[in-house]
Amino acid sequence: MKTSGGSDAAKRRAGESAAETVADGEVVGLGTGSTAAHAIRRLGDRVGSGLDIRGVATSFASRELAADCGIPLLDLDEAAGPDAPGIDVAIDGADQVAVGGGEDDGPTAGPLIKGGGAAHAREKLVDAAADRFLVVADPSKETPVLDRPVPVEVLPAGRTAVAEAVRATGGEPALRRAERKDGPVVTDNGNLVLDCAFGAIDDPGALATTLATTPGVVEHGVFVDLADEVHVGTETGVRVARR
DSSP states (O other), X not given: OOOOOSOHHHHHHHHHHHHTTOOTTOEEEEOOSHXXXXXXXXXXXXXXXXXXXXEEEXXXXXXXXXXXXXXXXXXXXXXXXXXXOOEEEEEEOOSEEEEEXXXXXXXXXXXXXXXTTSOHHHHHHHHHHEEEEEEEEOGGGEESSOOSOEEEEEOGGGHHXXXXXXXXXXXXXXXXXXXXXXXXXXXXXXXXXEEEEOSSOSOHHHHHHHHHTSTTEXXXXXXXXXXXXXXXXXXXXXXXXXX
16 A cells, blocks of 8 residues: 655655765664655765765665665664664654644644555664654645554454454454455565554544554554654755654
């Protein structure tokens, strides 16, 4: 259930804007998706010019791209475990992000929905572990209120039970199907994904708690109180919203 919309130029501006904030010596969480890929490529360019960083990939795809770009990589346990260096900053995309219209201090970064690439379990681990989490997006991903279906990674044996629990909370689950082969999408963790439509999500925190406490759920795509900045690429520049 990958999202579309927004020009490649806008995505590139967002990704490169976040990549420029990375400092020498930092450990960087490397997100998944087309906008985050622009950040990874820009970081690769900067590594080629002498920037000393190490990356922590959030998916097989981001790991492959980072390796191609010459970015040295750490496993998550190496970066975030005991006596590890920690993750200084994570750069990742979003399927939808709530951006408020703050008056005096500019727009504010709110909750977001991720999981269009079925990598949200590892993405949340990396993004939550980082000292700073920067979201990169194009204007089509901005909204005042989240209303996209929420990706929910489930244990295969728990698919039916989780679907019933989602319906009991007013949601409508749909098993994500693979696009170029028969059968469902299988995550890097070997699990299935239910895309759960709830309509307008007025209380993302409450929904996040409900999903997180549902037996059989591995991880859900509602990210609450995690984003420190949202870099929104436009046709002419970049707007930055802060928490």
